[in-house]
Amino acid sequence: MNVKLCEQYLAPFFGEEELAPYLARAAEARRQLAEGDCPGREFLGWQHLPETIDPAEVERILAAAEQIRRESDVLIVVGIGGSYLGAHAAIEFLQGPLHRLEPGAFQVFFAGCDLCGGQLEELIRLCETKRVSLNVISKSGTTTEPAMAFRVLRQWMEKRYGAEETARRIWCTTDREKGVLRQMARREGYGSFVVPGDIGGRYSVLSAVGLLPMAAAGIDIRRVLAGAAAACRELEDAGPHNPACRYAAIRNLLYGRGRKVELFASYEPRFAVMGEWLKQLFGESEGKEGRGIFPASATFSTDLHSLGQYLQEGTRQVFETVFWFERGAGEWTVPRDEEDLDGLGFLAGRTFRQVAWQALQGTMLSHTEGGTPNLLFTLPDMGEESLGSLIYFLELACAVSGLVLGVNPFDQPGVEGYKANMFALLGRPGYEERRAQLLKRL
Amino acid sequence: MNVKLCEQYLAPFFGEEELAPYLARAAEARRQLAEGDCPGREFLGWQHLPETIDPAEVERILAAAEQIRRESDVLIVVGIGGSYLGAHAAIEFLQGPLHRLEPGAFQVFFAGCDLCGGQLEELIRLCETKRVSLNVISKSGTTTEPAMAFRVLRQWMEKRYGAEETARRIWCTTDREKGVLRQMARREGYGSFVVPGDIGGRYSVLSAVGLLPMAAAGIDIRRVLAGAAAACRELEDAGPHNPACRYAAIRNLLYGRGRKVELFASYEPRFAVMGEWLKQLFGESEGKEGRGIFPASATFSTDLHSLGQYLQEGTRQVFETVFWFERGAGEWTVPRDEEDLDGLGFLAGRTFRQVAWQALQGTMLSHTEGGTPNLLFTLPDMGEESLGSLIYFLELACAVSGLVLGVNPFDQPGVEGYKANMFALLGRPGYEERRAQLLKRL
Numbered sequence: 001m002n003v004k005l006c007e008q009y010l011a012p013f014f015g016e017e018e019l020a021p022y023l024a025r026a027a028e029a030r031r032q033l034a035e036g037d038c039p040g041r042e043f044l045g046w047q048h049l050p051e052t053i054d055p056a057e058v059e060r061i062l063a064a065a066e067q068i069r070r071e072s073d074v075l076i077v078v079g080i081g082g083s084y085l086g087a088h089a090a091i092e093f094l095q096g097p098l099h100r101l102e103p104g105a106f107q108v109f110f111a112g113c114d115l116c117g118g119q120l121e122e123l124i125r126l127c128e129t130k131r132v133s134l135n136v137i138s139k140s141g142t143t144t145e146p147a148m149a150f151r152v153l154r155q156w157m158e159k160r161y162g163a164e165e166t167a168r169r170i171w172c173t174t175d176r177e178k179g180v181l182r183q184m185a186r187r188e189g190y191g192s193f194v195v196p197g198d199i200g201g202r203y204s205v206l207s208a209v210g211l212l213p214m215a216a217a218g219i220d221i222r223r224v225l226a227g228a229a230a231a232c233r234e235l236e237d238a239g240p241h242n243p244a245c246r247y248a249a250i251r252n253l254l255y256g257r258g259r260k261v262e263l264f265a266s267y268e269p270r271f272a273v274m275g276e277w278l279k280q281l282f283g284e285s286e287g288k289e290g291r292g293i294f295p296a297s298a299t300f301s302t303d304l305h306s307l308g309q310y311l312q313e314g315t316r317q318v319f320e321t322v323f324w325f326e327r328g329a330g331e332w333t334v335p336r337d338e339e340d341l342d343g344l345g346f347l348a349g350r351t352f353r354q355v356a357w358q359a360l361q362g363t364m365l366s367h368t369e370g371g372t373p374n375l376l377f378t379l380p381d382m383g384e385e386s387l388g389s390l391i392y393f394l395e396l397a398c399a400v401s402g403l404v405l406g407v408n409p410f411d412q413p414g415v416e417g418y419k420a421n422m423f424a425l426l427g428r429p430g431y432e433e434r435r436a437q438l439l440k441r442l
Numbered sequence: 443m444n445v446k447l448c449e450q451y452l453a454p455f456f457g458e459e460e461l462a463p464y465l466a467r468a469a470e471a472r473r474q475l476a477e478g479d480c481p482g483r484e485f486l487g488w489q490h491l492p493e494t495i496d497p498a499e500v501e502r503i504l505a506a507a508e509q510i511r512r513e514s515d516v517l518i519v520v521g522i523g524g525s526y527l528g529a530h531a532a533i534e535f536l537q538g539p540l541h542r543l544e545p546g547a548f549q550v551f552f553a554g555c556d557l558c559g560g561q562l563e564e565l566i567r568l569c570e571t572k573r574v575s576l577n578v579i580s581k582s583g584t585t586t587e588p589a590m591a592f593r594v595l596r597q598w599m600e601k602r603y604g605a606e607e608t609a610r611r612i613w614c615t616t617d618r619e620k621g622v623l624r625q626m627a628r629r630e631g632y633g634s635f636v637v638p639g640d641i642g643g644r645y646s647v648l649s650a651v652g653l654l655p656m657a658a659a660g661i662d663i664r665r666v667l668a669g670a671a672a673a674c675r676e677l678e679d680a681g682p683h684n685p686a687c688r689y690a691a692i693r694n695l696l697y698g699r700g701r702k703v704e705l706f707a708s709y710e711p712r713f714a715v716m717g718e719w720l721k722q723l724f725g726e727s728e729g730k731e732g733r734g735i736f737p738a739s740a741t742f743s744t745d746l747h748s749l750g751q752y753l754q755e756g757t758r759q760v761f762e763t764v765f766w767f768e769r770g771a772g773e774w775t776v777p778r779d780e781e782d783l784d785g786l787g788f789l790a791g792r793t794f795r796q797v798a799w800q801a802l803q804g805t806m807l808s809h810t811e812g813g814t815p816n817l818l819f820t821l822p823d824m825g826e827e828s829l830g831s832l833i834y835f836l837e838l839a840c841a842v843s844g845l846v847l848g849v850n851p852f853d854q855p856g857v858e859g860y861k862a863n864m865f866a867l868l869g870r871p872g873y874e875e876r877r878a879q880l881l882k883r884l
Binding site for chain 1: 522523524527538539540541542543544545555556557558559560561562563564565567568571583584586587589590592593594597622625626629643644702703709710711712718721722725726728729730731732733734735736737738741742743744745746747748749750751752753754755756757758759760770771772773774775776777779783784785786788789792793794795797798800801803804805807808809811812854855856857859860861862863864865866867868869870871880883884
């Protein structure tokens with residue numbers, strides 16, 4: 001198993017007998033998922049996706065990615081929430097935040113994930129001199145943010161390339177049959193991929209939703225899928241006491257003890273966007289019916305100099321879930337310096353990673369002593385297989401955890417509220433009544 | 443006053459009479475700060491810094507920045523925590539995350555704020571072909587992360603430029619008299635600036651700590667200081683019932699009602715790093731003695747598609763503090779489209795900002811209805827003066843809030859724990875005893 005759960009820092013907080021009832025509920029949740037016998041059962045397609053994804057679909061994704069890289073310098077991915085977070089997280093995890101600055105690097109940008117015109121304007125300015133392809137990702141095609149950005153970018157590309165070439169440069173990932181974006185794809189002749197109907201946005205990164213941007217970025221998606229498939233198999237073989245179920249049980253035990261904030265942390269700047277992906281995965285799956293752990297994220301040791309004080313001595317409501325990678329990009333050592341003015345001589349010859357590992361251990365001991373529980377996940381490296389395994393592991397752990405909590409981990413009824421109010425205030429046809437009510441309240 | 447506090451969305455949660463006792467404590471805290479009669483009184487230098495900063499010091503900063511921009515394409519800022527967050531936040535707020543990708547843009551990079559060798563290696567690779575200056579910021583010079591990065595970068599520059607030119611390209615910001623970095627500056631002849639002795643790291647952004655990187659980035663620091671000075675004056679004239687005190691009182695009231703997580707949010711991707719700065723400012727100031735609000739941050743509407751579900755329906759432990767800017771970079775409008783396949787016709791001709799404002803109102807109404815209190819700060823624009831005003835406003839609000847909470851807002855005893863453990867585990871001379879204890883626990 002690529003993903004190992006280390007519980008040694010939890011010892012002061014609870015014993016195995018206290019965990020047992022939560023483990024039993026996690027095992028039951030696991031059974032429900034396996035048998036499709038749970039709330040949200042219509043959205044369980046992610047469970048076997050890594051093993052069942054159609055090889056022909058993967059071939060089509062790779063062919064599209066190859067064409068995109070051949071004909072373009074930049075891919076603009078238009079999507080919001082689950083339609084962009086997974087790909088963004090995976091690309092940054094594997095290539096790092098500085099990659100797109102490298103001369104000649106193929107660049108992937110994300111648009112339509114906010115309502116900032118200035119950001120879009122700057123992106124277009126940056127791309128004026130580059131060859132551009134676009135991947136618009138939206139199940140319905142009517143989500144406001146990506147639809148606005150797509151309208152702007154489509155018209156910009158049509159001016160630049162003409163209708164025909166634009167059509168060849170635009171790729172849609174949307175519902176198989178229904179929706180505006182599917183209609184547009186048919187009519188304009190855009191290349192298109194499918195958002196599986198039985199997979200919700202936040203569980204969709206291993207479908208075409210995440211795989212096309214990843215492949216276009218130059219990532220070996222076959223290795224990502226292989227890592228996910230391996231985790232899927234191993235977690236099944238491990239039975240009910242697999243580490244994903246243990247993690248789900250531990251989270252719920254801590255939650256029951258008043259630990260209502262979980263801080264996802266790693267010592268890798270490359271993991272930062274994975275933290276954002278985790279916030280959506282867990283926050284949107286569990287935050288309902290007045291329940292759920294608030295998901296936060298941090299990059300250590302950076303944020304030990306911002307949140308560290310709070311974690312050590314603040315309100316005892318947080319637990320930390322830390323991800324460690326035994327190998328990573330670059331293994332620099334601290335150089336020798338005869339004069340040793342800075343007093344770092346005792347570190348000379350050590351790799352940065354060795355220092356970071358001691359920082360991790362020192363921090364866990366210190367925060368544990370301060371009363372903040374720490375979980376530790378370790379992975380062998382920061383490669384494609386490890387990423388695939390980690391993604392699948394976390395998806396399963398999240399689904400199990402939500403069921404243990406007693407909610408439907410696959411819906412998000414609360415996201416509609418702001419949209420409906422926004423449409424009403426913007427005067428969208430059909431929202432007149434709500435508009436009248438809201439204006440009274442303003 | 444550039445910073446306006448809008449309380450209309452708080453009405454369902456408490457009345458003025460319930461706020462009154464907190465306001466009284468905030469007024470008392472304000473008096474304590476003004477008279478230097480509070481815990482941490484030795485760190486109140488930030489209070490009048492915008493008005494009292496030595497014009498000659500500002501001149502020296504501007505001259506250094508001009509030399510850096512003339513002789514370099516890149517400035518690498520080496521620092522961690524308060525030694526880099528403020529400058530990073532200010533530069534991203536004013537120039538945006540895509541700025542450094544623009545052809546010919548002067549680039550500012552941050553190093554020594556983590557323990558990632560791969561990141562440092564990639565930064566060096568990116569800079570091999572560019573002219574580089576370096577600003578190392580550390581009060582003592584012995585903080586591990588920046589000291590490690592500085593040792594690597596110094597040797598890399600000396601190989602590249604030779605000792606003499608390297609000395610002209612390195613700028614230290616450190617203690618006036620004491621410490622390793624001051625010694626090195628004297629001995630190597632580095633240009634140097636002072637970290638004021640009476641200002642803690644997280645309150646230091648308007649000193650040379652933040653001003654030199656900002657100026658090197660091309661920011662008009664005089665306008666930033668002018669905005670801060672204006673806020674300083676106006677908050678004094680406003681007396682005890684100024685909006686900073688009201689904000690401090692409201693936060694503490696909500697905290698007392700079990701709202702122990704504050705989400706700082708804006709609709710501007712450019713504000714994201716300001717969110718990181720806010721986490722340090724408030725988290726490190728208040729997270730002690732088992733108390734304090736956990737600080738989190740988000741960018742809307744992006745994160746309405748990740749945290750939105752939780753904010754609408756999750757555990758009722760969060761309140762939102764939202765920052766809105768009436769004008770910003772770029773005012774794009776949604777273009778017309780005869781066919782209107784995407785159904786966005788009702789938005790055609792509106793600016794993105796107008797849509798975002800309706801999203802903000804719709805979200806606040808929806809989250810408020812869901813039981814999540816929302817505070818709203820509005821600023822006229824995203825310019826230098828507004829930024830300066832906002833920084834000063836938030837520093838004062840944080841100091842007042844910490845005193846209302848009953849803690850010392852100017853110390854961070856809990857940050858030492860992980861450092862001492864790390865040193866012990868790394869075998870630093872002088873930590874033998876702790877090392878032995880820790881090894882037993884591992």
